[in-house]
Amino acid sequence: MEYVVASLILLAVLLVGAVGLVVPRLRRRELPPPAGSVPGDDRAGTTTLERPPAVPEAETLPPLIERPAEPAAPTAPAVETPEPTAGRLVRLRARLSRSQNVFGRGLLSVLSRDHLDDDAWEEIEDSLISADVGVEATQVLVERLRERVRVLGTRTVAEVRAQLAEELTAALEPELDRSLHTAPHEGRPAVVLVVGVNGAGKTTTCGKIARVLVADGRTVLLGAADTFRAAAAEQLATWGERVGAETVRGPEGGDPASVAFDAVKRGIDVGVDTVLVDTAGRLQNKVGLMDELGKVKRVVEKHGPVDETLLILDATTGQNGLEQARVFTEVVDVTGVVLTKLDGTAKGGIVIAVQNKLGIPVKLVGLGEGPDDLAPFEPAAFVEALLGTDA
Missing domain, CATH: 3.40.50.300 (P-loop containing nucleotide triphosphate hydrolases)
Structure with missing residues (x-):
């Protein structure tokens, strides 16, 4: 029994010694020759350490994240000089007359007939009402026109046009105050x-x-x-x-x-x-x-x-x-009405209706989409456009 134990101890000692001899030999195994070494060179087979490539200067490295360019500071828009208001409605008359010509021509063609019977006057009433003059205002306007035609007996287009223009202008109440009250007071605007x-x-x-x-x-x-x-x-x-x-x-x-x-x-x-x-x-x-x-x-x-x-x-x-x-x-x-989009409708008679029904003056009218297409309202110039220059 003692012989067996002694044998096992001796075997263990031999194994430990063998491991001690093998491990250092493995550690001393030569590294493979560096890349690029030439066979036969007396340095071949030796371990060499290559210097890593130089790192580029920091400022030459491309950024990992592209930063957006700083937005330019917004520039203040140039201050514009608005178009003077005097005479704007006259300059914009063509825009209004284009949409109102049917109304003006229709009235004048009927009023210029040799004989104006009840049917003709009813046709005139329908034209005024369709232009949004309003029923009450239309009745007053037609009655005044009938009286003038009966008394004066006028028939030429020019004479009838002048009479119609006078009556429409009167219906617009030109005596109303259409000025904008925008003057400052003492100490306040x-x-x-x-x-x-x-x-x-x-x-x-x-x-x-x-x-x-x-x-x-x-x-x-x-x-x-x-x-x-x-x-x-x-x-x-x-x-x-x-x-x-x-x-x-x-x-x-x-x-x-x-x-x-x-x-x-x-x-x-x-x-x-x-x-x-x-x-x-x-x-x-x-x-x-x-x-x-x-x-x-x-x-x-x-x-x-x-x-x-x-x-x-x-x-x-x-x-x-x-x-x-x-x-x-x-x-x-x-205190006042601003009537917009008059260039886009054939119902300009709404101006007469507003003033006749409410007594509120129309002070400004819009005749387009441009920044200066808003004009002070002038009854006579408006009527001229309403009837059309070539009616």
Whole structure:
């Protein structure tokens, strides 16, 4: 038994010794010759360490992430000089006459007949009503024309045209005050509120009114009190920048009355002539919204009375514009109408209807999409365009 144990111990010692001899030999095994060594070279088979390639200078390394170029600082738009308002309607007459020629020619062709019977006068009535003159105003106008034709017995186209022009001009009440009350008061600017329904192009027209005021020599500040439509304040500010007018705006969804109040206060501080306040579009049948519009006016009047409240009416809405005007007048006491898109409708008689029904003067008319296509309303020039120059 002792012999077996001694044998096992001797075997273990021999194994440990063998491992000790083998492992160093394995560690001393030569490394393979470096790449590129030539066979037969006396250095072949020796271990060499190659120097790693030089790292390029840091500034020559391409960036891991391309940084976008710094955006150029926005440049302020050049301040424009709006076209003078004097004579604008005359210059824009061709645009109006193109859409109204059918109306003018139709009336003159009937009135120039040798014999005007009841059917002919009924045809004249239909033409006036279709042009949105309104039933009541049409009846008065036709009655006056019938009397003139009966008494004077005129029949030539030129004579009939002159009579018709006189009656239409009279129906437009040329004696009404159509001036914009924008002169500053002692210590504070004049305040103009711009109101209207959704979709009438109110903010755009408000910007054009600013150009009208600047063209007439007023310094203007804009109040972006339409806080419900996201783009309204930005749109108005763009219009203001074009003529060098500052725009006071508030947070989106903020209190419109607060913005209007701040705009007038700012106008007092900087000493401008006129503060023009754009309000949010209203539906005339929404009582809550109309009440809020009344609040805007009351808050603004803490600085002093509102000088003008201009109602923007889309001429293409026709007789519906009368209902809009009536409700707005009850809420904020409209002092004047701005009638837009007259170049796109053959219903220019809405001017007569508004004044006949409500006694509110039309002060400005829009005859195109250009920035200066808003003109002071002149009854005689309007009638000339209404009848057409070649009628």
